[in-house]
Amino acid sequence: MRTPSSPVVGTAADIAKNAFSEGELEILFLQAGLDGFMPKSWYGKAKLVAPTVRTARAAAADADPAAVEGLRDFVRLVAEKVAPNTPDGVEAGTPFWKLREAVRSDGFDLHAEYTEITSADPWESLHYRLAGVRLLPLDEPRAPLSAEITALEDDLARLGMDVARSCYQQAVANLVEQRFEAANGQIRAMLEEVAAHLATLHGFARVQQGDGGRAIAYLVDNKLLPPRDGGSFIQGLWQMTHTNGPHPGTSTAGEASFRLQAMTAAARYLVDRFAPPTHS
Numbered sequence: 001m002r003t004p005s006s007p008v009v010g011t012a013a014d015i016a017k018n019a020f021s022e023g024e025l026e027i028l029f030l031q032a033g034l035d036g037f038m039p040k041s042w043y044g045k046a047k048l049v050a051p052t053v054r055t056a057r058a059a060a061a062d063a064d065p066a067a068v069e070g071l072r073d074f075v076r077l078v079a080e081k082v083a084p085n086t087p088d089g090v091e092a093g094t095p096f097w098k099l100r101e102a103v104r105s106d107g108f109d110l111h112a113e114y115t116e117i118t119s120a121d122p123w124e125s126l127h128y129r130l131a132g133v134r135l136l137p138l139d140e141p142r143a144p145l146s147a148e149i150t151a152l153e154d155d156l157a158r159l160g161m162d163v164a165r166s167c168y169q170q171a172v173a174n175l176v177e178q179r180f181e182a183a184n185g186q187i188r189a190m191l192e193e194v195a196a197h198l199a200t201l202h203g204f205a206r207v208q209q210g211d212g213g214r215a216i217a218y219l220v221d222n223k224l225l226p227p228r229d230g231g232s233f234i235q236g237l238w239q240m241t242h243t244n245g246p247h248p249g250t251s252t253a254g255e256a257s258f259r260l261q262a263m264t265a266a267a268r269y270l271v272d273r274f275a276p277p278t279h280s
Helices: 005-019 024-032 044-059 067-084 095-104 147-159 162-176 181-200 212-221 231-240 253-274
Strands: 108-117 129-139
Touching: 005 044, 005 067, 005 129, 005 231, 024 044, 044 067, 067 095, 067 108, 067 231, 095 108, 095 147, 095 253, 147 162, 147 253, 162 181, 162 253, 181 212, 181 231, 181 253, 212 231, 231 253
Parallel strands: none
Antiparallel strands: 108 129
């Protein structure tokens, strides 16, 4: 069970400060199980919200399971407060959209669920009632991305791919800090470095910085990476890196998270195939 990151909790706290009255905030913290972290006295909503979530975050950092669960419930309950009235989609820039983007950069997603309200009048438009909001993991919980990050970084260091390792670390940091376009650009550079470096170990002549496309084509054309054995996947992923890349406003948290996971897996596959560890 992961603790929501500071950017996620901060986004939820900022939204809560504006969406709830002072009395409602007290009830919110009671519902989330964070009332034990509330200050003894406060004046104004900001003086209530900030100390409460900051103290709860500190407790969660000390592995307090109640604080971890409380912060997750806090984020979910704030999302319920600002969720749209219908399941027709979430408009960019709305509080729910902002919180969902922050949560997605943390490896989770917010799913608002609705029930239909039927009417005896056939001419009356369909109505919905919000049933709740669920906080769901974007990746499989038994194989968290963090473990893959550690393993890949270790291999990049082992193989002397310092540029690829640096790009990878920056991609992860940018995703956590919600700089999605920057994360896309760095993860593309990482995959390019990995492909070019590994291809040179098998006869590829690198003529310029980058050369990722030529390196991948070399591996495929020389049947080192057959199309049906990873070649088409790597080529398709490489082509995808040229869309919605490091340009402001072109990527969302969900897309950036997917790219990071997919290219982590792709780099892992290439390293295992072309530069497996040697055993004495």
